[in-house]
Amino acid sequence: MIEAEGLTKAYGDKTAVDGVSFTVQAGQVTGFLGPNGAGKSTTMRMIMGLDTPTAGTVTVNGVPFARHTAPLREIGALLDAKAVHTSRSAYNHLLAMAATHSIPRKRVHEVIDMTGLADVARKKVKGFSLGMGQRLGIAAALLGDPQTIILDEPVNGLDPEGVVWVRNLVKYLASEGRTVFLSSHLMSEMALTADHLIVIGRGKIIADAPIKDIITGKGQSRTRVRSDQPDRLMHVLAGTGVSVELQDHELLEVTGLDPRQIARSALDNHVLIYELTPLQASLEEAYMELTKDEVEYHSLITTGAPVPAQSGGN
Amino acid sequence: MSTSTSTQPAAGPGRAAHRNAANPGPGPSFFRVLNSEFIKFRTLLSTLILLVSTAIVVVGFGALSAWGTGQFADQASSDPEAAAAIAAQGGDLAVTVPTSGVAFAQLILGSLGVLLMSSEFTTGMARSTFAAVPKRLPAFIAKLVVVILSAFVVTAVSTYIAGLVAVPILDNFDLKLDLASSQSVKLLLVTSVYVAAVAAIGMALGTMLRNSAGGIMALVGLFFVAPIAFQLIPGDFFEEARKYLPGNTINPLTAVEHVPDTLEVWQAALVLGGWVVVPVVLAMVLLKKRDV
Known part of the structure; x- marks a missing residue:
């Protein structure tokens, strides 16, 4: 179990x-x-005692972490592919790591086989692809x-087969009762792998919930409604925590009410509705929604707006 | 009544579940960390290249120096002025022949000291090293032991081989070199300790600067540039300060008799010791404090 309390860097x-x-x-x-x-990554380095928190504890x-008597036997981490001297072979790297905790040579061979590195274990890490570097990092974490x-x-950097392998590995490790903490910026990967999700943006926790709740977006469910009296329906539905957006002629998107509540209000007020579609957010949409204000580097999207004319061009 | 077994319903039948939480197994004791640092030391080709280069340079300079000394002695026998100059030095010329490559040995092994620590940071290896040894200082001390021992052993062994090569060459010029004489043994040991000290200073610089080129340049600046610069700058202060530079402690340490206007042997030993202890302690404080 990992517990962070007011962790600040x-x-x-x-x-x-x-x-x-x-x-x-x-x-x-x-x-x-x-x-x-x-x-x-900063949070993960603080968990591993590599960065000292400015405030808070983990x-x-x-x-x-630093107070454990046998740290590598408590926590294994892949913090960075190629946290390795690249002139050393994968085998010697793992052997040197293992020596600090008297981990037997047999275990070194085990993790090499487990991560599919047997063919390249004696080669210098310098020549490794990103995917092989990741496998070595995972081998070191499992040591x-x-x-x-x-x-x-x-x-x-893993190929599709490697992605599936990591997915199955972490699920298996968790099924053994271990604590598995996995970071990614790929929401689709998380949807397939994680049971619980902690979403962070600009250094703050935005969401911390089971993945099911994040996908269904509790309190964030949207419903598409078509009515021939959209203005009147908007007026009827308005209330605290409810937002109604007129998207098109006769098309509304309602947030904060479920379809049953919308239908009930419409019936009570004799407004005809001819479409009522609950919109389930994908994790990707939920994620975009959660982090839209927190992204540090916004992409500049060119929407065909005229480029300001350069005065006195060449 | 303890019901602790039921508090972890999610734990499966895997290895992790039935491990004794209080005793997870052996941790990073000092000798284990030392073993790990030794494995890291011997599994880098660049380390081996630098060690072999040191041996080649020391032995090569020993042979060259033997030949040069012989030539000089030959000329001296026909030139009373030169003979007088040799006599005035009061020492045996041949005895310093095996250690004549020490200036290069200190440069190479000092750089090795820098590289062994700076490469941890430049490659990212430091994250693995200090995740395994989160208290950090045991890993630093273990590496320091490996650096000091390897520099001492390589200098001592190659100096001895240089002596073995020099003996027959000097013999051609009727000069005697006894490698078992107390003077020879003292020179070999003091020189090896001195080079080990330079390597330790190098490692401290590598730890503080975390940069290979910067560390090596700092070392070169301290041992090669500063002595010359201090000589060129006029003024009594620099003339006096020059004696306290680490690279200028080797002459008083190996002198047969005390040369006027240089440090006494005990003073030189203290100065060199200070040049090792201060950077090493500073490096340890910074290593403990800074983020990896």
Whole structure:
């Protein structure tokens, strides 16, 4: 179990992680989702004791990481593909890591086989593809057979087969009762892998809920309604926590009421409605909705607006 | 009554479930970390290249120096002025031949000291290292032990081989070199300790700067540029300060007799010790404090 309490990391006047509190439970895969620069990696480095929090605490199984007597046997982490001296072979890298905890050579071979690195284990890491580097990082994380596993963007650079492998691996590890904490900026991957989701944006926790709740968007459900009296229906439905948007002639989108409530109001007020469609948000939509104000780097979308004329061009 | 077994219903039949939480297994004791640092040391080709280069340079300079010394002694026998100059030095010329490559040994092994730590940071290896040893200082001390021991052993062994190569060359010029004499043994040991100290300073610089080029340049600046610069800048202060530069402690340490206007042996030893302890302690404080 990982518990963060008011965890904060500031670099100068820029706050990368801003007072986050969350709990990662054992026995399930917890996804850590957020756009680039949201503070995912910083949070994970603080869990591993590599970065010191500016404020707040984070513990693993009740104890700060650095105070564990055998850290690699408690928590395994892939923080960064190629957190490796690239002139060393994968085998020697794992052997040196294992030596710190008297982990037997047999286990080194085990994790090499488990991650499919047997053919390249004796080669220098320098020549590894991104996917192979990820596999080596996962092998290193599993070395101490830890109860808690932290993986930062594990599917980054993996081929489709590798993605499926990681997905099955983390589910299996969680089914064994381990704590699995997995970060990604790919919402589609999270939808398939995670049981619970913590969404972070600009250093703040935006959502922390079972993935089912986030997809159905509790309190965020939208319904498409068509009526021949849209103005009157808007007036009837208006209330606190309800937003009604006129999208087209006779087409409304209602947020904050479920279809049954909408139909009831329409019936009570004798308004004809001829379409009532609940809109289920995909995780992707839910995520975009959650993080739309929190994205640090907005893409500049060119919508065909005229480019300002350059005066005195060449 | 304890019902702790029922508090984890999600735990499956895997290994993790029936592990004793209080005793997860062996952790990073100092000797395990030392073993790990030694594995890291011997599994890098660049390390081996630098060690072999040191041996080649030391032995090569020993042989060249033996030949040059012989030539000089030959000329001296026919030139009373040169003979007088040799006599005035009061020492045995041949005895310093095996350690004549020390200036290069210190540069190479000092750079090795820098690289062994700076490469941890430039490659990202540091994240793996300090995740395994989150207290950090055991890993630093273990690496320091590996750096000091390897620099000492490589210098001592290659100096001895340089002596073995020099003996027959000097013999051609009727000069005697006894490698078992107390003077020879003292020179070999003091020089090796000195080079080990330079390597330790290098590692401290690598830890503080976390940058290979920066660390090596700082080392070169301290050992090669500063002594010359201090000599060129006029003024009593720089003339006096020059004696306290780490690279200028080797001469008083290896002198047969005390040369006027240089440090005493004990002073030189203290100065060199200070040049090791201060950067090493500073590096440890910074390593403990900074983010990896």
